[in-house]
Amino acid sequence: MGVVRSRDPRARQMRLTKHLFFDRLTVKTLKWWSLVAGVAALAETPGWGMEIAWTRMAGQWPVEASPLVGRFTSGDQTEILIVNRGGQVLLWSAEGKPIGDGQDGAVCQLPTNRWTTALTRVEAEGGARFVVASVEGLVVGLDAKFQKLWQHKLPGETSWGRAVPAVVASNLVFSDQSGTATCLNPNGHMVWTNALGAGPCKSPPQTFSLKPGEDSVLVPAGSTLFCCDSDGRIRWRRELDQEILTRPEVLSFGERQIILCGTASGALFAFNTAGEILWQRATDDTFSNWIVFLPRRNAEPLILFTGLWGNLHAVDVQGRHVWTHLFRAKTRAAPLVLDTDGDGRSEVFVPTFHQHVYAFDETGALTDDVRLSGVMPSALVPITGSLSNHHELLVTTTTLLGYRLKAGLPRSPYGPTPVAQVVTLHPPATGEWDENPALLVNNPRGGLVNVQLSLTDTQGWTRIVGRLTSRSAFEIPLPRLVSNRVWSLRATARDVAGKILDAKEWTPTQRRSVEPAQTSVDGLRAWATPSFAAFDETRLTPSRREILAGETKLVSVSSLYLDEVDEAAFVVGSTRDEFTRARVTLSRLARTDGAAFGGSVVLREVISTGSVNGERVPDALPALGEAGLIAIPPRRAVKIWVSVDAHGAQPGNYTGVVSIASLTADVTKIELPVHVEVLNLRMPRNFPLTLCTWDYVPNRWFASRSNEVLDDMARHGVDVFPRTIIPSAKADAAGKLAIDWSALDAELARLERRGKILFHLGHPPIEFTTQKTDAEKRPVELDYIRALRDHLRERGRGYADFAFYLLDEPGLDNGLNLHVLMDAGELFREADPKLLTYTDPVAGLSWKDYERIEPLVDVWAPNMRLVSGLLSGDPRSARILKQRTVWSYECVSQVKSLSPLCYNRANAWRAKFFGLSGIGFWTHSTTEVDHWFAGKGINDEYALVYPGELPVPSVRWEAVRDGLEDIAAVTLLEEQIQRCRRAGTKGQLVQQAEETLRIAERDVMELSDEAFTESRDFLRAGDRVIGHTWADQNAFRRYRKQFAELTLALASE
Known part of the structure; x- marks a missing residue:
């Protein structure tokens, strides 16, 4: 036009x-x-x-x-x-x-x-x-x-x-x-x-x-x-x-x-x-x-x-x-x-x-x-x-x-770091080129280091990957494009002043196959692997990293505390062209003195399920059952998760054998030795951090056997329970209340001695027999709240044992529904100022709105993204973290595509770093979607367990408990540090323990940082996997071993 x-x-x-x-x-x-x-x-x-x-x-x-x-x-x-x-x-x-x-x-x-x-x-x-x-x-x-x-x-x-x-x-x-x-x-x-x-x-x-x-x-x-x-x-x-x-x-x-x-x-x-x-x-x-x-x-x-x-x-x-x-x-x-x-x-x-x-x-x-x-x-x-x-x-x-x-000079957001020294770069070995090759960086003192990896092709086009980090050991995966061209590679490590600490140059050479070093009999192969190591069902031999770690021939759980649950794993692969049904059994675990392991061991198959992102995720952990049967597809592998519970066990080293026997007559049985080390250290009865998972049991998935479901939640540390069961009431013309306590009493019985309850309650559900104005309803509502308080006290629940959930996620709509929280909060303050109130704000909460709700909230549970704002001076985070009771919660989407170590396990570490007293995950099992199948939308895979007669755990659910146990181990070590400081003893060992904690804490903060950003905000649909590396899973194992050794050394007389 x-x-x-x-x-x-x-x-x-x-x-x-x-x-x-x-x-x-x-x-x-x-x-x-x-x-x-x-x-x-x-x-x-x-x-x-x-x-x-x-x-x-x-x-x-x-x-x-x-x-x-x-x-x-x-x-x-x-x-x-x-x-x-x-x-x-x-x-x-x-x-x-x-x-x-x-x-x-x-x-x-x-x-x-x-x-x-x-x-x-x-x-x-x-x-x-x-x-x-x-x-x-x-x-x-x-x-x-x-x-x-x-x-x-x-x-x-x-x-x-x-x-x-x-x-x-x-x-x-x-x-x-x-x-x-x-x-x-x-x-x-x-x-x-x-x-x-x-x-x-x-x-x-x-x-x-x-x-x-x-x-x-x-x-x-x-x-x-x-x-x-x-x-x-x-x-x-x-x-x-x-x-x-x-x-x-x-x-x-x-x-x-x-x-x-x-x-x-x-x-x-x-x-x-x-x-x-x-x-x-x-x-x-x-x-x-x-x-x-x-x-x-x-x-x-x-x-x-x-x-x-x-x-x-x-x-x-x-x-x-x-x-x-x-x-x-x-x-x-x-x-x-x-x-x-x-x-x-x-x-x-x-x-x-x-x-x-x-x-x-x-x-x-x-x-x-x-x-x-x-x-x-x-x-x-x-x-x-x-x-x-x-x-x-x-x-x-x-x-x-x-x-x-x-x-200013570059700095870590997680606190002061020493000058980087003795940093070494380790290019991938030739044999690793088939297995996600990466540059390994060792930085044992945890100093801030700037590592640059450059890859130049024959046309002079240079690709660069940079990392500014204080992590003590980490990997920079080589880009996938390396596998199909000729490249010249160079890596440098510098301190923040630009001083070169190490440099390497190399050219990838011809790939070579990895020599199998696994137990192999008649088409079946078996080898041990770390529980959180990557699993690919098409790989029928151990990776080079598994071989170099020297762990393929022994299924091992080490540094296990009394009353702790930990895990090991092994892989069974088949080179056969037909399905193979096999039976997996574990012999009696015993010490050399003949004493049997008093805890329990459950064998579980790691099942891959679909994700919204599109990949298959090794995540579900159904138990093998009494028969111990597995079915191995042609030229595929299965991973078996060995869950070891040390409740009831005594300290010592226990050994046994896991056997894999094909039901096909011409395939011989395979055996792998098993070792469990139980230390003379005991997990506390209650974890230092509270855990809330918004379960609402009995729910759609678990309508019956509620006590067994709740028992499993308790074993994973859950001790905070949001509930929507609120007693209904009728008020006559004079305002006299008749309250039906039956549903509430049943709920209180289910949750007796299990933890704190968060009641979703704004205005009480009162049916008035005559028309009332809001002003006329007010005294009746106050009477209801006081009656509820008194009823809870009669059932053994004092002020500290429950709170009222005023509003979910204030700030989510930039303040449009804040009046709901204000109205409810003022009502509870008037009824009884000692009653506790709860809310879980998000980063859309303005400063103006924060100041309005602050006097009305006792228990704060901001999402971890808002908490993490403290690292960059967010005034809301700084003010919230000064409150008496502060938890956090997490509700990022597409969680199957997130590393269970970097997200589920690290959540407890982040809470510890920020000084919180609890964590939360949405959700244990509150969903309409069957997680055995890939979800269709970004909100379709929040649940931490899978539906079954009872909850089927996920790798993510086990990682949540592992994180709580990690922080319990940290707390035990800190107690020994403080004891020695008060006594003025073991000063050098105390310094070593404090430095170990500093490095470990910052390592986990950095490796988990990306997982605590909503992936849909910054990653393309179909490319939202935030994984962990071999160095990451090794780090957690290394920390736990160090914590145990230092705790025992400090506790010894």
Whole structure:
């Protein structure tokens, strides 16, 4: 369609000052240089580091847009403007102090829409000073006092976070998903519009000048790139291979201009100003939204862009790949390219959807990794630091937070670390190339170390993987692409000052098979394996790692405490071409003195079940039963889990034999020795941490045999029980109550001596025989609550034995239902201030709302993501963790795809680190979905057990108990440390124990960090597995052995 001109003549000359990350980078004349050699060697000097200068709350809604920095009021001080998704415009000082009188410094409330794009500042003789567009396509102009001057509705919606106008002459050009470009002047009047008719405009338009005074605008629409003049008339159009995903960008250097954009096929296109294609390059990735440029000293600039699901790419002006830094996290923001310290070298800053800001140098090496709180959809913004030639950075998140980052050496978010020393790198052995090869890093002192792994192909394209970590031992898995090309690999380990601690170079050689070192008889093979080691039913021989660990010939449970449950495992593989039915039996376990093991052992088959993500997960653990029968498919393997319960056992070393006998006559029996080491250390009767799993038994899965179900829960540490069984009541005209206690009494009997009850109760369920006003109902409701209190006391439950569950997840809807909690909390406070109340807030809870509910809540259980905000200075986390009783809970989705070690087991460790007294998981078995089958939606696999006559445990359920036992072992060790400190004895051993605890605690915090971010927020559907490595599962075993040895040594006289 043609251009439609507006008749409004009042367009005035203006100057538009845009946020730095939207600026077009114009690179001054550069001599053409060849590519700098040695990219794969990586920089030998440390890069720019970041630390948090301050953290501030940013209103009632998540912040999706970058801040705007400038001088906005009458003073000469730098200020910050932020718009959040709900349309609050906040004005802060450069120090993050609220200037506006509203919530968290609000100065304006935009109309009810979704506001996800930054404000654009307009400087003109008249009209708006600020313009902003919503997802719904509403464009609003604000005056210098942040009052609405005008609004204009675009024909269609805009793309999330990309409603960025282009500046054409004196006007602003917006595009929308109707495929229309609209030009507005500063007064909000339409100058022209052009319905391009080529598909939706999902990426913003961009301006460039062919020559001074001759502006053009580039508008992507569908798969077509349009070049229009300043009046909206089309100069040229170019059809590309697929939909355009990035805003067009113009790189100017010398006398040349190159137009660049990326498409849905992963192709990067370069054009001249006449629209002719100069080159096209496949990127092997899906584009995110933006392209930026990296100027370099004595070299041509680089073209930078991120993939939608991770990776930072650098391409030269001829379209050749230079480097790609590989990482796995969604990105929507433009990388910020900035010389932060005035040294002539630019840094690159990339915020991600999994709570991390990455900093890279010009060669693509990782220089810092800062953990914040929440999704970061928008670009970082520079703000002048204390030195005029230095910059600091602003970043906002969807957890209602704003941060300012300043220069500083990289640091661990989990506390001080020693200087990294004696760090060694171990490339994979040749034989490991068939088995998920990885670079192993040993860092025994737990110092902060920066490890860079680079892989360069024969075309000179270098892939880089960086890790900034204080973990004592970890692996960097080699990318899958290594297996099918010729590569040169190099790894370096540096301390935070840039000193090289170790370096390795290697070239993968020809693969060779692994020699089997397992018991093998007549087509059946069996070998021991760690219980949490990866299992692949198609692998019929032990992995090289299993062989090198020397554990394939012995099924072993070591360092087992009295009254503890632990596990071992073994694999049985069949090379036969038909199904094999076999019987698995375990002999009597006994010590050398003949004493039998007094505990119990259960053999369970590890069954793989489907996940929402799409993979099969070795997770269900049904017991083999009295017959001990297993069925092995042709050329497949099965894994057997050996659960050992030391309740009733005596200390000592017990041995026995597990036998695998095929029911087929021509296959001989296989035997594996079994060893169980029981220490003279006893688990406490009650774990140091409480556990809540929202079971609501009897429920749909377990309608009967409730006591047996609850007994199993107790064995796993559950001692907090939310319940919806509330006595019904009737009130006569005089307000006299008749309460039916029968259902409650049955529930109290079921839960007697099992733990605390959380009653879901707001207003009591009272049936009034006559019409009553709320005011008239109030005294009757108070009488009901007091009667319930007294009845519970008569049944042996005092104030500490129950609490009232006021509201589930306040903050989930950004405060819309907070009145429910307020109303109920005030009712209980009036009835009896000693009654305990409970709630479980999430990170959508604003500071204003937190302050409203704080006086009404006694037991706090924020989700672990909100708790973890303490690491980056979240004021809500800091305040909540000062309360008397603080637990946490977890409810991330697609949990089958999460490592049971990094998520289920580590949850207790994280609670211990933050000083909490309890943890929770949604849910034990409250679901309508049968977990034996793959779920269809992201909320279809929360349950920790599988349905059966009684609960069938999962690997995840066992890991929950293991985590509670880990912290019990930590607590026993800490008690011995304190005892020795008071006595002034064993000082060196005490120091060793404290250092061991420090390293172990930080190791688990780091290895689990990613699992405690909602995977659907930052990983692509079908790619949401967050696993653990061989080093991870070894770490837990190593810690428990060390804890036991140190506890025994400190306890000895």
